[in-house]
Amino acid sequence: MPPASADSRPLARQCHPILKTIALSETIASRPARIDGRRLRSERTKQLIIEAFLALVRDNPTNPMPTAAQIAERAGYSVRSIFERFPDLGKLRVAAADYSLAQAAALAPPRQVDGDRQARIRSQVETRAGTCERGVALWRVLLATAEEEEELRPRIRIARERTVERLEVMYRPELSTLPERDRKHMLIALEAILDHESWAPMREIHGLSFEEGCAVWIHAIDRMLPPTPAA
Amino acid sequence: MNAPVAPKSARVDGRRQRSERTRQAIMDAYIALLRERPQIPTAAQIAVRAGVSTRSIFERFDDLQTLSLATVDYAFAIGESQVVARNVDGDRQTRLRSHVETRARTCEQWLPLWRVVVNNASRLDELDVRIRIVREVVSRRIELMYAPELGSVDADKRRDLLVALEILTDFESWGRMREVNGLSFEEACRVWVDTIDRLLPATPRDGHGS
Numbered sequence: 001m002p003p004a005s006a007d008s009r010p011l012a013r014q015c016h017p018i019l020k021t022i023a024l025s026e027t028i029a030s031r032p033a034r035i036d037g038r039r040l041r042s043e044r045t046k047q048l049i050i051e052a053f054l055a056l057v058r059d060n061p062t063n064p065m066p067t068a069a070q071i072a073e074r075a076g077y078s079v080r081s082i083f084e085r086f087p088d089l090g091k092l093r094v095a096a097a098d099y100s101l102a103q104a105a106a107l108a109p110p111r112q113v114d115g116d117r118q119a120r121i122r123s124q125v126e127t128r129a130g131t132c133e134r135g136v137a138l139w140r141v142l143l144a145t146a147e148e149e150e151e152l153r154p155r156i157r158i159a160r161e162r163t164v165e166r167l168e169v170m171y172r173p174e175l176s177t178l179p180e181r182d183r184k185h186m187l188i189a190l191e192a193i194l195d196h197e198s199w200a201p202m203r204e205i206h207g208l209s210f211e212e213g214c215a216v217w218i219h220a221i222d223r224m225l226p227p228t229p230a231a
Numbered sequence: 232m233n234a235p236v237a238p239k240s241a242r243v244d245g246r247r248q249r250s251e252r253t254r255q256a257i258m259d260a261y262i263a264l265l266r267e268r269p270q271i272p273t274a275a276q277i278a279v280r281a282g283v284s285t286r287s288i289f290e291r292f293d294d295l296q297t298l299s300l301a302t303v304d305y306a307f308a309i310g311e312s313q314v315v316a317r318n319v320d321g322d323r324q325t326r327l328r329s330h331v332e333t334r335a336r337t338c339e340q341w342l343p344l345w346r347v348v349v350n351n352a353s354r355l356d357e358l359d360v361r362i363r364i365v366r367e368v369v370s371r372r373i374e375l376m377y378a379p380e381l382g383s384v385d386a387d388k389r390r391d392l393l394v395a396l397e398i399l400t401d402f403e404s405w406g407r408m409r410e411v412n413g414l415s416f417e418e419a420c421r422v423w424v425d426t427i428d429r430l431l432p433a434t435p436r437d438g439h440g441s
Binding site: 140144147160182188189195208215216219220223224 | 412
């Protein structure tokens with residue numbers, strides 16, 4: 001119960017037993033709404049803190065682990081707000097990984113699954129390139145800090161598994177023609193070509209544009225995959 | 232009679248050699264520690280491993296950053312000496328196997344150091360320069376080993392192919408095959424050989440085809 005001084009209800013309601021009961025009923029009735037509102041605001045703050053962290057990592061790759069003060073300033077909250085929601089910056093990284101995994105799933109649904117070979121390759125490559133473009137900065141932070149933050153390791157594994165699952169969906173016709181061992185090796189090779197760490201050097205070291213990077217991947221995958229079986 | 236005194240230049244050379252050996256021992260210790268744990272070790276850890284005092288380290292290197300750069304250069308020199316191009320004029324399959332096995336050994340040996348270099352490159356421009364040099368060397372080797380096949384396609388395709396081959400045979404690609412996918416050294420080499428074989432265009436008749 002809040003202290004009396006904090007009670008802003010009309011005095012009559014605070015005194016009369018019936019009115020007290022009504023007021024109590026009102027309190028009970030309105031509590032979930034208020035709690036939900038508080039929770040929603042708190043969740044929103046949490047999300048803004050995560051987004052501020054991700055934006056800082058993306059904007060300034062020379063500083064892969066921004067400080068709490070930098071994150072707070074970017075998010076427009078106090079440092080205290082951050083630590084009320086995350087026990088430490090490691091947990092914030094873990095939350096950012098979860099947020100990005102969810103975002104990647106939402107922004108990159110499989111498209112053209114039943115398309116012809118070229119349509120599927122193009123669709124898969126463009127989706128993957130978009131994911132890598134948005135996520136490479138965080139991916140590097142995760143890889144660099146996974147050693148010290150145990151909770152990050154399963155997230156990295158899940159991200160990789162999702163990539164392989166997507167490859168299996170998109171190239172099912174071609175992969176189905178291979179014996180099990182060759183199929184496994186093909187998936188490993190495709191994943192290697194399509195990794196965040198492969199996208200980044202194409203853009204940063206070789207200076208390829210987004211479209212040029214996609215073209216490298218498209219040609220490579222087309223050469224790597226076995227012939228598409230007749231429908 | 233006094234004991235014979237070595238000429239001054241010989242004494243200086245002896246000191247220099249000992250100092251050089253200590254320097255090398257420090258860098259070897261640094262690399263050994265990285266192989267055990269992919270994080271920059273402390274000066275104290277390096278000193279213990281090298282069997283020297285921390286002071287000895289800072290007599291030879293201004294700070295840990297200088298030591299890190301020197302170690303990268305030292306490792307790069309060792310790596311270069313280990314990867315002599317072989318079977319450059321062999322048939323396609325011989326060149327594939329030779330290139331992949333050499334590259335795989337390099338990745339196997341230097342992956343931990345590479346990771347530390349990459350993870351710290353954003354903080355240190357000199358490391359970024361070295362990453363670019365290593366990638367350039369890897370690309371040049373690919374060009375050399377697959378000259379017949381690469382010479383048979385136009386410039387744009389050749390560039391795309393080189394980029395694809397380079398990212399395929401990257402350190403991290405090797406690391407994933409070994410650590411995440413659990414492939415043996417031979418299995419991982421097989422994946423690279425098969426994939427490069429599929430990526431490369433047909434070998435021209437006069438280009439050491441199999």
